[in-house]
Amino acid sequence: MSETTIPTESAGAEPTEPEPTVTRPGPAEPGPAEPSPAGAALADEAAALDAADPLRAKRDAFTLDDTIYLDGNSLGALPRAVPPRLADVVAREWGRLRIRSWDESGWWTAPERIGDRVGRLLGAAPGQVVVGDSTSVNVFKAVVAAVRIAQERGAHRDQILVDESTFPTDGYIAESAARMTGCTVRPVAAGDVPTAVGSRTAVALVNHVDYRTGRLHDLPGTTAAVHAAGALVVWDVCHSAGALPVGLDAHGVDLAVGCTYKYLNGGPGAPAYLYVARAHQPRFDSPLPGWNSHADPFGMASAYTPADGAVRGRVGTPDILSMLALEAALEVWDDVTIEDVRAKSLALTDFFLRCVEDHVPAGRVRSITPAAHAERGSQVALRCAEAGEVMAELVRRGVVGDFRRPDVLRFGFTPLYTGFAEVERAARVLADVLEEG
Numbered sequence: 001m002s003e004t005t006i007p008t009e010s011a012g013a014e015p016t017e018p019e020p021t022v023t024r025p026g027p028a029e030p031g032p033a034e035p036s037p038a039g040a041a042l043a044d045e046a047a048a049l050d051a052a053d054p055l056r057a058k059r060d061a062f063t064l065d066d067t068i069y070l071d072g073n074s075l076g077a078l079p080r081a082v083p084p085r086l087a088d089v090v091a092r093e094w095g096r097l098r099i100r101s102w103d104e105s106g107w108w109t110a111p112e113r114i115g116d117r118v119g120r121l122l123g124a125a126p127g128q129v130v131v132g133d134s135t136s137v138n139v140f141k142a143v144v145a146a147v148r149i150a151q152e153r154g155a156h157r158d159q160i161l162v163d164e165s166t167f168p169t170d171g172y173i174a175e176s177a178a179r180m181t182g183c184t185v186r187p188v189a190a191g192d193v194p195t196a197v198g199s200r201t202a203v204a205l206v207n208h209v210d211y212r213t214g215r216l217h218d219l220p221g222t223t224a225a226v227h228a229a230g231a232l233v234v235w236d237v238c239h240s241a242g243a244l245p246v247g248l249d250a251h252g253v254d255l256a257v258g259c260t261y262k263y264l265n266g267g268p269g270a271p272a273y274l275y276v277a278r279a280h281q282p283r284f285d286s287p288l289p290g291w292n293s294h295a296d297p298f299g300m301a302s303a304y305t306p307a308d309g310a311v312r313g314r315v316g317t318p319d320i321l322s323m324l325a326l327e328a329a330l331e332v333w334d335d336v337t338i339e340d341v342r343a344k345s346l347a348l349t350d351f352f353l354r355c356v357e358d359h360v361p362a363g364r365v366r367s368i369t370p371a372a373h374a375e376r377g378s379q380v381a382l383r384c385a386e387a388g389e390v391m392a393e394l395v396r397r398g399v400v401g402d403f404r405r406p407d408v409l410r411f412g413f414t415p416l417y418t419g420f421a422e423v424e425r426a427a428r429v430l431a432d433v434l435e436e437g
């Protein structure tokens, strides 16, 4: 499929300056535009792409309706397996078995068991991922623990490099982690980490996919450069997990964190996860050494002795209801490869950009998502005048994306349930909204 020629802004452009709005007048009469011959051809192409889509049947595994849901990069749709599983957890495991369920229903070991399932999607061998807490809390654990490991190598390592366009929570927490560990935070563009990293760097904290622009950063190259400087890297994979291959083990990532409520469809507030590469586990010194990470939690010893392995990343009692909802949600992945998901994701985002280019009057939107596949996650972000109002109208018309201030329309594409015909219709509705002003 050809890549789009829709105008694309330069790498990592911050959506802070107002865009030129209309560069070509819209139609004289407001109202839905008739599809151009090219537009009709795109609708036909969408039907053919849907018919040939190997993941098409997966949509039935989700609770969806006629709404075109392009916000799975914020909150994934509800997998059908979740409500009956949760009903069973509540009625039987909690209601009847009560405390016996910690053993008999496998509650106690759920964080590691589900961690392994998430790990499979991230390219992590079993025993390195633990599920629990929020991404924010896991950023804290990962960054502090990584600084402690780096400072064992040399006390002069007193800088934390932070991706300057990071999702804000990572930056806030890195600041606090820096104060606690005698470090300073140095913001750098994610793409500049390989040249900014040096002998004073303890840790680089980088987002794999930028939450606003959808830009995919170079995980293998950046990880290698950070290692060459003797530092560690923590990746935030919130926007890549379940959307594309991450290859944590293959690329020698040190630590990673991410959430499960986006492309992993774990549900609102679903627990996050922490990856600690096996090689680092013996030295992983958690700043939150709660009793769940103790070697003998029921020994109730006054002194802390950390457990071995990924368990060391645990803190307190796991949030079982959310966690088991996530476990049920992950069943949809049993017969799916992340490579197939990535192929469809790129096809969907390519196709959306082509449809926008065809349907939307020229100059009304500008893509800030890279055109190159190697630099694109699974979302398309369009700068657009009055983006907040435009998105509100899209939602009223049944196309749900989201809006990021000041002027970005974000559309997320979840290959497990998004179809090509929906993508074409979404672009058509966007065109209608913009033409009608």
Ligand SMILES: Cc1ncc(COP(=O)(O)O)c(C=O)c1O
Pocket: 134, 135, 136, 137, 167, 169, 170, 207, 211, 236, 238, 239, 259, 272
């Ligand atoms: C890239 C990124 N990091 C961190 C977070 C915050 O996650 P949490 O609310 O689970 O702490 C988000 C939330 O959307 C995110 O997109």
